[in-house]
Amino acid sequence: MADIRRERRLGIILVIAAAIAWSTAPFFTRLLSHDSWTILFWRGVFASGLISIFLLATEGRAGLRELVAMERSGWLVASLSMLAMLAFIPPCR
Incomplete structure (x- = not known):
């Protein structure tokens, strides 16, 4: 309990x-002197790298294989997350 x-x-x-x-x-986003697309690019690079490292550390190579072999619902969630990112950063600038 x-x-x-x-x-x-x-x-x-x-x-x-x-x-x-x-x-x-x-x-904090407004403090950056870069344009929105640069911020989105580097945010995506770091996010994908950290997710890959986390999966590798917790699940081993099987986690990375599962990431690559996502089903349609997984790609839908990833796409919606990407759209949310695109909708969030530019208005902050």
């Missing part, structure tokens, strides 16, 4: 931290 409460508390803290991070992102 204590584990469930600890996990729930951690989940609430992580959601609050994510909300704060996302709500303050436009302030």
